[in-house]
Amino acid sequence: MSEENDKKPENDPQLAAKIKDSARQIWLAGLGAYTKAEEDTGRFFDRLVQEGEQLENKTRGVVEKQIKSVEDRVGDVKDRATGTWDKLENMFDERVSGALRRLGIHRREEIEALERRIEILESELNRRRSLEGSDEEE
Structure with missing residues (x-):
């Protein structure tokens, strides 16, 4: 019976050492993967920040151009509206003056x-x- 116990895998010291060694390697690989992922995450985060800054700079330029364009158009419309209002006011004054003259006022x-x-x-x-x-x- 003793021979049968010796042949069981759980009683094999070499197998136990191999399993222990494999478990340690898996553990060390996991630690290495964790460390690598942590390093890569930092670099990845920095790269994302850098790309975000570049995108922000590009879009800021585009937005500023659009704002300037809108401001120019608003200025043009305002100038035209002011000119139109002045013309309308003068025309109104002339009409009222003419009507008052016709009435003898x-x-x-x-x-x-x-x-x-x-x-x-x-x-x-x-x-x-x-x-x-x-x-x-x-």
Whole structure:
């Protein structure tokens, strides 16, 4: 019976050593793979960051060009709108002035000119009255 026990694989010291050695190699390979993966992950992460920076720089340039283009177009539209608004305002003023003239209503400048003439006539009238009054006293 003893011979049968010696022939069983679990009792073979060489087989046990081989299994132990294989397990150690598997363990060491796992550690090596882990270390390699950790190193590669760091380099891979750095490469991803670098590629991200390059992409950001490219897209920033494109976005800035687009923003400049939009700003230029907005400026053009604003200038045209301002010009159109000024034309519309002038046309409105002319139409209102024409309608007021047709109704016999004078412009402010004309009324102010008439007021100045009235003031001149009043002062001339007052001057003549004061001269007539002084002539009667003599």
